[in-house]
Amino acid sequence: MTDRRPLALTVNGRSRAVEVEVHHTLLEVLRDDLGLTGTKECCLVGECGACTVLVEGRSVDSCLMLAVEADGATVTTVEGLAIGDRLDPLQQAFLDTGAAQCGFCIPGQLVSAKALLAVTPHPTRAEVEEGLAGNLCRCAGYEQIIEGVLVAAGGEAHEAAHATPVVGDRSAVPDANLAPQ
Amino acid sequence: MSVGEPAPRVGGRARVTGEQQYVADLPKDDVLHVKLVALDVARARIGRIDASAALRVPGVRLVMTPGDLPDPMPRFGPQRRDRPVLATGETKYHGEPVAAVAAETHDAAEEAAALVKVEYEELPALHTIAQARAPDAPLVQDPSLRPGDPCAGTNVLHEHRYSWGDVDAAAGDADLVVEGTYAFPMVTQFAIEPHAYMAAPDGDGIAIWSAIQHPYWLQRVVADLLALPLAKVRVFAPDPGGAFGGKQHAKYEPLLAFMARATGRQVRLVLTLEETFQAVRRGASEVHVRTGFRRDGTLVFRDIEANYLIGAYADIADRTVAKGSYTSNGPYRVPNVRILARSVLSHTVPSTAFRGFGNPQQIWAVESNMNEAARELGIDPLDLRLRNLAGPGEAFIPHDTAADGDWAQAVERAAEMIGWRTPTPTGRGRGIAVGLKSGPTTGLSYSTVRLLVDGSVVVYAGTSDMGQGARTIFAQIAAQELGAPLEWVTVVMGDTAVVPYDQQTSASRSSVLMGNAVLGACRDIQAKLRAMAAELEGVEQSAVEIEHGEVRVGDRSTPIREVVARALGRLGGEITGLGESRKEAEPDHPLGGTSAFYEFNATAVEASVDRDTGDITIHRHVTVSDVGMALNPAQVRGQDEGAAVMGLGHTLMEHYILDDTGRIRNLGAIDYRIPTSMDLPLRMESDMIENADGPGPYGAKGMSEGALLPVAPAVAAAVADATGAVIRDLPLSPERVWQALHESERP
Numbered sequence: 001m002t003d004r005r006p007l008a009l010t011v012n013g014r015s016r017a018v019e020v021e022v023h024h025t026l027l028e029v030l031r032d033d034l035g036l037t038g039t040k041e042c043c044l045v046g047e048c049g050a051c052t053v054l055v056e057g058r059s060v061d062s063c064l065m066l067a068v069e070a071d072g073a074t075v076t077t078v079e080g081l082a083i084g085d086r087l088d089p090l091q092q093a094f095l096d097t098g099a100a101q102c103g104f105c106i107p108g109q110l111v112s113a114k115a116l117l118a119v120t121p122h123p124t125r126a127e128v129e130e131g132l133a134g135n136l137c138r139c140a141g142y143e144q145i146i147e148g149v150l151v152a153a154g155g156e157a158h159e160a161a162h163a164t165p166v167v168g169d170r171s172a173v174p175d176a177n178l179a180p181q
Numbered sequence: 182m183s184v185g186e187p188a189p190r191v192g193g194r195a196r197v198t199g200e201q202q203y204v205a206d207l208p209k210d211d212v213l214h215v216k217l218v219a220l221d222v223a224r225a226r227i228g229r230i231d232a233s234a235a236l237r238v239p240g241v242r243l244v245m246t247p248g249d250l251p252d253p254m255p256r257f258g259p260q261r262r263d264r265p266v267l268a269t270g271e272t273k274y275h276g277e278p279v280a281a282v283a284a285e286t287h288d289a290a291e292e293a294a295a296l297v298k299v300e301y302e303e304l305p306a307l308h309t310i311a312q313a314r315a316p317d318a319p320l321v322q323d324p325s326l327r328p329g330d331p332c333a334g335t336n337v338l339h340e341h342r343y344s345w346g347d348v349d350a351a352a353g354d355a356d357l358v359v360e361g362t363y364a365f366p367m368v369t370q371f372a373i374e375p376h377a378y379m380a381a382p383d384g385d386g387i388a389i390w391s392a393i394q395h396p397y398w399l400q401r402v403v404a405d406l407l408a409l410p411l412a413k414v415r416v417f418a419p420d421p422g423g424a425f426g427g428k429q430h431a432k433y434e435p436l437l438a439f440m441a442r443a444t445g446r447q448v449r450l451v452l453t454l455e456e457t458f459q460a461v462r463r464g465a466s467e468v469h470v471r472t473g474f475r476r477d478g479t480l481v482f483r484d485i486e487a488n489y490l491i492g493a494y495a496d497i498a499d500r501t502v503a504k505g506s507y508t509s510n511g512p513y514r515v516p517n518v519r520i521l522a523r524s525v526l527s528h529t530v531p532s533t534a535f536r537g538f539g540n541p542q543q544i545w546a547v548e549s550n551m552n553e554a555a556r557e558l559g560i561d562p563l564d565l566r567l568r569n570l571a572g573p574g575e576a577f578i579p580h581d582t583a584a585d586g587d588w589a590q591a592v593e594r595a596a597e598m599i600g601w602r603t604p605t606p607t608g609r610g611r612g613i614a615v616g617l618k619s620g621p622t623t624g625l626s627y628s629t630v631r632l633l634v635d636g637s638v639v640v641y642a643g644t645s646d647m648g649q650g651a652r653t654i655f656a657q658i659a660a661q662e663l664g665a666p667l668e669w670v671t672v673v674m675g676d677t678a679v680v681p682y683d684q685q686t687s688a689s690r691s692s693v694l695m696g697n698a699v700l701g702a703c704r705d706i707q708a709k710l711r712a713m714a715a716e717l718e719g720v721e722q723s724a725v726e727i728e729h730g731e732v733r734v735g736d737r738s739t740p741i742r743e744v745v746a747r748a749l750g751r752l753g754g755e756i757t758g759l760g761e762s763r764k765e766a767e768p769d770h771p772l773g774g775t776s777a778f779y780e781f782n783a784t785a786v787e788a789s790v791d792r793d794t795g796d797i798t799i800h801r802h803v804t805v806s807d808v809g810m811a812l813n814p815a816q817v818r819g820q821d822e823g824a825a826v827m828g829l830g831h832t833l834m835e836h837y838i839l840d841d842t843g844r845i846r847n848l849g850a851i852d853y854r855i856p857t858s859m860d861l862p863l864r865m866e867s868d869m870i871e872n873a874d875g876p877g878p879y880g881a882k883g884m885s886e887g888a889l890l891p892v893a894p895a896v897a898a899a900v901a902d903a904t905g906a907v908i909r910d911l912p913l914s915p916e917r918v919w920q921a922l923h924e925s926e927r928p
Contacts, residue, residue: 002288021288037206038199040422042373043454047850050373078199091197095189098815101823102648103196104203104374104422129858136850138373138423139648141822142858143865144815 009073011036012080020067027051027062030077038078038107042136049135052108052115053077059115061134078107081114090114093152094145101139109135113149122153183661184879187815191653191672192420192646203422204377204392205451212379213242215440215450216290217433218280218297219459223308223843224528225272227279228300235293240285243444244297247279250439255406256326259398259430263326264494264531266406266435271304273321273493274530275844276459278433283440283448306528306843307336310467310488313527321493321526338491338524339499341506343771345579346517351482355473359554363546364910365893366836367465367490369458370535371855374422376457380437381447386413387438392421394429394645395685400677402431403438418675424647425827426534427461429687430497455848462837464498464524464532464539465490468509468546473517478560480569482517483510487543491524492531499524501532504619505539507578507772511547512588512617512781513569514577528843534687536827536886540618541893545911548614548894553907562613562898563596570615573874582776585882586807588615588783591870595783595805598866605787605902609800612898613785616890620883621688622774624764626695627681630659630702632710634753636742637669640699643683644674644691649885650816651691655699657812658878662703664730664741689780689883692812694762696878701760709756710741713748778875781807782887784825786862788899790906795919797833797900802862802892809875809882821867821888828892829862830855834912 003022008015011034018033030036030053039062040050046061053062054076081088087095090113100106109132116123116131123131128149129142137145195201232244247254247269254269256262268279280297284290307313307321313336320336327333332340352358379390386409393399396418404414421428433450440448452460466489473481487506491498506522537544555562570592571577571584592615596602605611629641638659644651656670673680683695707727715722718734726733732744745756767774787801804825811817834854838847847853867888873880893911901907906921 043850100196102423141826
């Protein structure tokens with residue numbers, strides 16, 4: 001009852017050709033066929049965001065997309081954010097703000113943030129909250145993740161971080177409400 | 182960076198690059214995939230299990246049924262050996278597995294699991310405290326599982342009684358008695374990493390992989406079930422992707438061990454999120470509180486009767502009841518206290534440890550009761566607490582650890598941060614509450630530390646780093662004591678064949694107990710190095726001092742890493758240190774031991790309520806924990822804020838919804854909501870009190886649970902302050918708040 005189809009796609013800049021089960025999701029193919037386990041599996045119903053990847057630059061819950069739908073597409077996973085040893089500014093900012101605790105949701109958070117910054121390079125705090133609303137985290141209070149995105153989006157935000165003792169103030173001026181680290 | 186500084190997380194880089202491997206990410210080239218078979222009923226008598234269709238699915242290697250396991254059915258559990266490896270005779274809760282399939286592919290396992298035919302007869306299930314305590318209720322556990330237990334003929338697994346003074350005699354001394362019953366629903370840990378397990382034959386023993394908090398406990402459970410020596414059970418415990426208590430104790434590892442043995446292959450099971458809801462949850466509760474006050478607010482007596490709805494098997498639930506209830510009077514000076522708490526068995530998912538460990542249920546009740554009393558007495562709820570809080574060194578629970586912090590400082594700090602003494606903005610209300618939790622009552626942690634010839638350091642610690650950052654803390658301690666840069670320290674965890682024993686990762690113990698073991702191992706190295714340096718310099722050992730990573734002889738100070746190679750001589754090698762940290766059991770103590778430390782948190786909230794929808798907006802959320810000493814302030818902040826937001830989950834939105842037959846109707850992420858980045862308080866502020874008065878390294882206390890404890894009563898008090906509506910059931914969902922508003926407005 002299985003039906004296999006060839007699939008060609010570009011993942012993190014590299015052309016990949018595999019034969020996949022037609023009913024397998026992009027998530028399954030990335031993790032099981034291509035060995036890219038940075039993309040995580042949790043809810044499988046598109047609610048938690050742990051499996052977020054970029055398909056043609058747009059953020060996608062890879063658990064909800066059949067792999068064959070991505071045929072010919074360009075896909076970016078968390079493994080594709082860094083260039084060699086050089087971390088993406090988002091990754092560095094997440095390290096600096098202590099955004100990662102257990103780390104399981106972090107690949108999805110980073111990829112969603114990447115998609116957000118591609119469209120909105122200098123987001124307000126409210127825009128970051130909305131941009132990450134589809135990515136559940138159970139360890140953090142989200143504050144350090146939100147700060148990580150704001151820091152990555154602009155150097156001055158990091159300066160401001162040291163000026164105020166308040167952590168996270170949605171009612172204050174965006175980008176000026178970061179906590180000291 | 183040294184202790185006390187916000188050192189970046191050790192292991193952080195792998196967590197942002199996707200390289201961090203959780204159990205489900207480990208290589209699985211030659212594994213069999215396991216799928217559980219469960220019935221869509223809460224309780225049923227199991228008849229014949231027909232695996233023939235399932236076995237015909239290509240790639241299926243095993244359909245394990247109870248008949249394939251030893252007779253009598255092997256059972257296990259941290260408190261009682263009552264949980265069967267597979268349900269036998271009766272399935273006792275929605276989701277309890279009755280069989281399991283192992284196949285070459287995940288697809289085949291799923292397909293075959295759906296083809297396992299189970300004949301069953303549905304039976305009435307008990308899923309409320311009232312049902313389970315009814316005189317004619319069927320027994321959840323067969324009395325034969327509870328030999329010698331006087332309660333064996335009831336669904337009460339255990340009754341706990343604690344008291345001091347004389348509540349009845351003191352009743353007449355109270356000017357006001359405030360009484361109420363407060364309910365806390367079933368909620369689930371919802372770690373973003375669903376539980377994952379593997380097992381494989383390993384020579385003449387077995388290897389287990391599990392995202393588990395207590396690998397050494399698991400080792401014992403598996404050794405016991407398979408009749409193997411401990412040394413033949415190797416547990417790999419990769420860092421869990423969140424745990425929160427839900428990954429403390431064995432769940433499906435024993436099943437996988439038997440399946441690995443039956444197939445001679447490595448087997449792998451990754452739960453769906455829905456299956457995690459059916460594996461772990463927090464105990465629901467109804468707590469009746471009766472408190473007597475003098476007119477000036479002085480507490481006269483407290484009388485607490487708590488019923489916790491635990492599941493079909495004990496797991497560690499009865500311990501959560503015991504421990505959560507023992508401190509349920511809170512951090513207050515009360516001369517007369519009587520506490521009765523019951524663990525009530527039911528046909529529901531076995532409840533287990535969950536951040537707060539039985540305390541949030543009691544704190545919801547007692548702190549809500551305090552806030553109601555403040556309103557009735559006409560006393561500011563802040564003043565009511567300051568009047569009754571135990572002072573530093575005060576024995577607020579007779580015969581236990583005295584108050585180990587200046588708790589009023591934390592309360593006053595929270596009040597100051599939220600501007601408690603300033604007018605509340607129009608349309609808003611404020612609430613304050615405190616939470617106290619006993620730390621570990623016993624403990625045993627060993628650590629080995631190796632100072633290598635180049636001055637770099639390897640630390641072995643059996644703690645599980647599930648996000649709390651234990652790895653970073655231990656690396657900071659070793660770096661500080663041995664004078665190594667943080668990047669020169671490697672922390673090895675998660676392999677029982679390599680890393681020495683640690684009792685467990687729970688009760689916010691690791692910075693204190695394992696931290697002290699790591700510190701001890703470093704000091705052991707320092708002692709050896711002192712002797713070597715003395716010989717090298719030709720001086721008495723007393724002339725050599727080692728401090729802050731430097732070796733000092735006379736006026737000359739040299740970093741340890743420059744001394745070690747010379748001290749080790751031509752063959753090089755290394756200096757090994759051993760550390761041990763113990764908290765002995767005290768058999769006469771009601772909990773088996775006094776508290777190693779207390780976690781204390783004060784939370785204040787400012788909120789408004791939309792009268793048309795019942796929706797609560799939290800404008801400000803202030804959380805202050807007494808941490809003794811912040812070994813890493815960035816991680817303390819992460820834990821405090823994470824705990825606070827997790828507390829908002831059970832306060833505002835989380836709860837299992839059961840149908841009339843006891844099935845869970847909101848399995849999974851769509852119908853069970855946890856806070857997202859859009860559900861945060863408009864402003865969250867955290868702070869900490871540091872007086873270096875803890876028993877851990879440099880005066881640290883454990884701190885990972887405190888900020889969750891008082892969230893619900895603080896929010897409920899803010900709602901009451903804003904609207905007049907007093908709500909005694911959680912969650913404070915819009916529906917419930919709306920109903921309460923309309924009831925309070927009814928003439």
